[in-house]
Amino acid sequence: MTTTQVEFTATDAGPPVAGQKPSLTVGPSALDRMLARGRIRGVLAMLGPAFVASVAYVDPGNFATNIQGGAQYGYLLLWVVLAANLMAMVVQYLSAKLGIVTGRALPELVRDRLPRPVTWGMWVQGEVVAMATDVAEFIGAALGLNLLFGVPMLSAGLITGLITFAVLGLRARGRRRFELTIIALLGFVTVGFLYETLRLGPSVPGSLHGLVPGLDGAGSLYLAVGILGATVMPHVIYLHSALTKDRTPSHDDCDRRRLLRFQQLDVVVALGLAGLVNMAMLAVAARAFHTPALAGLNTIGQAHAWLGRLAGGGAALVFAVALLASGVSSSSVGTYAGEVIMAGFVRLRVPLLARRAITMLPALAILAAGANPTRVLVLSQVVLSFGIPFALVPLVILTSRRDVMGSHINRRRTTIAGGTCVAVIIALNVLLLWQQFCGS
DSSP, X not given: OGGGGTTOSOOOOOSOOTTOOXXXXXXXXXXXXXXXXXXXXXXXXHOOHHHHHHGGGGSHHHHHHHHHHHHHHTTTTHHXXXXXXXXXXXXXHHHHHHHHHHSSOHHHHHHHHSXXXXXXXXXXXXXXXXXXXXXXXXXXXXXXXXXXXXXXXXHHHHHHHHHHHHHHHGGGGOHHHHHHHHHHHHHHHHHHHHHHHHHHOOOHHHHHHHTSOOOOSHHHHHHHHHHHHHHSOHHHHHHXXXXXXXXXXXXXXXXHHHHHHHHHHXXXXXXXXXXXXXXXXXXXXXXXXXXXXXXXXXXXXXXXXXXXXXXXXXXXXHHHHHHHHHHHHHHHHHHHHHHHHHHHHHOOOOOHHHHHHHHHHHHHHHHHTTOOHHHHHHHHHHHHHXXXXXXXXXXXXXXXXXXXXXXXXXXXXXXHHHHHHHHHHHHHHHHHHHHHHTOO
């Protein structure tokens, strides 16, 4: 995992960061007080933001692409999942770093440096990708309820709305409670696919062979591009900087250096866990569905039904619970990200629960129309690809500017790593769109 270790050494203290107010607090800092609880408790208290961001990497859209990839090509695309999550580690660390060092979220910094019409345009595209994400996650949760209890999809959508209202309501009772709830839901997904992996026993030689880069024709290229293009979600790039900007107030550069080390740990653990879950999804699909008899399997509902036949009702139940937990957690985080995007770009604020009520309407309309849930999930990932460059390019540029980051400016190798991620993701998303709309 060398890609994520490009900047794990602290830099020397330097001039204050532009826009930061000097702290007048004396005595132990908030970080010192937190660490005074004890080594283990202190470290655990510092973890959280990256886990909230990481739910975007195990959302229902990932279920759809990983299941199709494993069913159609076996273990072939495991290396794509690994590469995508390594890139995600770099991107999410840069976002967390921007928030800690500047004390501001990415949309706020963009607003300060671009003309108003451009900022409003950025806000519009940010809202579009946030709503596209929310549609996929909301429908995924509704599908989980449908698979578990046979609830009609529209009714399942309404129930999903109530559940996400409850999860979002936890933010009013403290940020940490919201973080712990999201981490618990992520834990359900992780334990679920750990169970599936142990139950079905994917091939170890096949999995190792799948980590060697390679493709098998245009179809595998399409899915590989889809996996990569859907992995780096633009809304959590905006959100991660907001989650870290004032979570633990810092006195000075020394505090910020220590906070950055904790965020490095947070990102590696959370995104590493999300990567393992994604790889387990694809490996389980390869083990269960990569046979000539199931060559036409292309929906989550079909995967759930066949999993029950092949591995028993317990495996199917765990799969559906994991899908529900994934949809609820990622939908709640997506709504939170939409609030950050609106407040940051245009200084508008809508109560979070009111925003949840508004953004669930497109998903309910799609469910009422009887659309194929899996097709909607995949289509939403195509829409998301348009928004990724709008978040990634400013992120890499801002973290490379001394007037923004002060002594915490990216090292050259970090900027190269971030720029490479940007170039690869943009190129692959262009190829994805070309294959989607122009390919034969």
